Amino acid sequence: MKKTAIQLNDISLHFPKQRNPLAIALDFIRKNDRKFTALKDVNIEIKQGEVVGIIGRNGSGKSTLLRVISGIYPPDTGEVHAAGDISLLAGLGTGFSGHQTGRENALLYGSILGHNEDEMRQKLDEIIDFSELGEFIDEPLRTYSAGMKARLGLAVASAIHPHILLIDEVLGVGDPNFKEKSKKKILSMVKGASTVVIVSHSFGLMTDICDRVILLHHGEVINDGPPQESIKKYYEIAGE
Amino acid sequence: MDEGIVSPPVLRRIGEKSNSLFAPLSTLLEIRKNRFLVRNLVRREVRGRYRNAGLGYAWAIIEPALLALVYWFLFIMLSGNPDKLYAVWVLIGVIVWSCFSKSLNAATNSLTKNVRTIHLVYFPRSIFPVSCVGANIVVTLMSCMIILPIIFVYDMPITVHLIWIPVGVFMAGFMALGLGMMMAPFNCVSGDIEHFIRFITRAGFFVSPVMWTAEMAMERGAWGGAALWNPMVVPITMVRHGLEGKAVDLPNGIIMASIAVSITLYLIGTMVFSRYERGAVKYL
Numbered sequence: 001m002k003k004t005a006i007q008l009n010d011i012s013l014h015f016p017k018q019r020n021p022l023a024i025a026l027d028f029i030r031k032n033d034r035k036f037t038a039l040k041d042v043n044i045e046i047k048q049g050e051v052v053g054i055i056g057r058n059g060s061g062k063s064t065l066l067r068v069i070s071g072i073y074p075p076d077t078g079e080v081h082a083a084g085d086i087s088l089l090a091g092l093g094t095g096f097s098g099h100q101t102g103r104e105n106a107l108l109y110g111s112i113l114g115h116n117e118d119e120m121r122q123k124l125d126e127i128i129d130f131s132e133l134g135e136f137i138d139e140p141l142r143t144y145s146a147g148m149k150a151r152l153g154l155a156v157a158s159a160i161h162p163h164i165l166l167i168d169e170v171l172g173v174g175d176p177n178f179k180e181k182s183k184k185k186i187l188s189m190v191k192g193a194s195t196v197v198i199v200s201h202s203f204g205l206m207t208d209i210c211d212r213v214i215l216l217h218h219g220e221v222i223n224d225g226p227p228q229e230s231i232k233k234y235y236e237i238a239g240e
Numbered sequence: 241m242d243e244g245i246v247s248p249p250v251l252r253r254i255g256e257k258s259n260s261l262f263a264p265l266s267t268l269l270e271i272r273k274n275r276f277l278v279r280n281l282v283r284r285e286v287r288g289r290y291r292n293a294g295l296g297y298a299w300a301i302i303e304p305a306l307l308a309l310v311y312w313f314l315f316i317m318l319s320g321n322p323d324k325l326y327a328v329w330v331l332i333g334v335i336v337w338s339c340f341s342k343s344l345n346a347a348t349n350s351l352t353k354n355v356r357t358i359h360l361v362y363f364p365r366s367i368f369p370v371s372c373v374g375a376n377i378v379v380t381l382m383s384c385m386i387i388l389p390i391i392f393v394y395d396m397p398i399t400v401h402l403i404w405i406p407v408g409v410f411m412a413g414f415m416a417l418g419l420g421m422m423m424a425p426f427n428c429v430s431g432d433i434e435h436f437i438r439f440i441t442r443a444g445f446f447v448s449p450v451m452w453t454a455e456m457a458m459e460r461g462a463w464g465g466a467a468l469w470n471p472m473v474v475p476i477t478m479v480r481h482g483l484e485g486k487a488v489d490l491p492n493g494i495i496m497a498s499i500a501v502s503i504t505l506y507l508i509g510t511m512v513f514s515r516y517e518r519g520a521v522k523y524l
Contacts, residue, residue: 003251015522020430021430024320068361072521074257074519082251082252082254083249083252091359094356095357097287098291099287099288107280111276111280112280112357112363115276120276198369
């Protein structure tokens with residue numbers, strides 16, 4: 001029996017609709033709840049070593065679910081439990097600063113992703129090597145092309161080896177050559193991490209690497225089963 | 241991290257809320273634990289500020305110097321010729337006051353400005369206001385370099401009391417941190433907070449000893465005495481007196497009150513921040 005890596009119990013998450021303090025106060029007095037429900041009674045258990053995909057139409061709550069697991073949004077009801085370090089791979093290169101060199105940005109992004117100084121200094125050579133930036137690594141980031149930034153971002157992000165890896169649509173950056181390399185790298189990260197949750201629109205990839213695929217619709221789990229089954233259900237919903 | 245995989249990790253609750261009462265302490269622990277991150281964020285902020293300027297970091301000195309010149313001219317025009325060091329006192333007032341006002345603005349806007357980062361990674365959110373204020377303290381200390389030529393030109397004594405200069409700057413930033421952390425979560429909900437803070441920093445400029453000094457206030461009787469209870473009087477006067485070669489020379493009650501206000505602002509600020517920050521990010 002494998003141990004549980006991620007457990008979501010009755011997770012609901014609402015986003016407030018009102019921003020105006022007066023309107024918020026009025027709603028509060030009238031007990032008027034104007035909210036947008038992003039996740040509704042979500043129950044998911046993921047075992048250690050599983051690779052789980054999440055699919056659904058735009059706005060179905062896929063990214064929000066990953067954010068809840070990583071601690072960005074606290075759920076309004078229910079509890080999230082997880083075992084080990086979690087890292088969310090989304091939007092490569094968060095916090096990059098155009099005025100600093102590639103090397104400085106690698107350290108900055110690494111620290112944003114939760115590395116301490118020793119780890120980063122240790123991994124820096126490997127990161128620079130993988131990014132294929134060569135001498136550009138000591139040039140300011142504003143001189144980089146979009147592809148170069150993406151390469152640096154992926155190089156730093158892939159240097160982490162968490163217990164739980166959450167991936168939100170980061171495949172397919174850069175030129176075709178690097179795209180292939182980045183896909184390989186992410187696949188090797190998927191193999192290296194013990195538990196992976198991946199959000200993607202690439203159903204081919206999902207079928208290839210996922211043990212299970214969860215279909216979300218309007219914040220609810222519609223199907224949780226083998227990839228083919230969930231993908232079939234997705235097309236039923238999408239065609240409605 | 242690799243060692244962790246060997247020993248199987250145990251299930252723990254994600255996003256568990258610790259008691260907000262411990263926030264003043266846990267904020268310090270978070271800063272300590274994430275010091276590499278804080279340092280990198282401060283560096284990014286400081287670098288970014290002087291990005292395309294040919295004169296670069298020199299602007300940290302030029303900006304307050306030009307401002308002081310304007311205020312000095314204005315004051316001479318309004319009230320005749322005061323103390324020959326008056327221009328220097330205004331310059332210091334401008335430097336320390338901008339440390340406070342810029343830190344306060346930055347801390348208040350620290351969550352709204354970092355939406356992208358907040359949506360994509362999780363780390364303790366107190367890092368945002370802390371690193372903004374840290375960056376402003378660093379810039380202010382760079383501005384304080386202008387004190388070196390002043391010491392030379394006015395032939396001032398070099399004493400141990402110069403140490404009060406960074407202490408005063410730090411105190412101004414610390415007050416801004418407490419107040420800013422109190423405001424940051426609400427600023428995510430409503431833009432009104434930003435306008436309110438902008439008013440505070442503009443009005444505060446006149447009621448704080450930027451264009452006037454504590455000595456001038458003391459000569460003005462009861463109203464002047466009342467003005468000394470402004471908590472910003474102590475940090476600004478501390479820097480001025482440090483340059484003059486003495487420890488801050490103000491009534492003890494006023495010094496104590498100012499220290500008490502800074503600490504209270506920090507305590508309340510961190511508690512409010514930790515209580516509301518999680519709900520507030522949903523508005524971003």
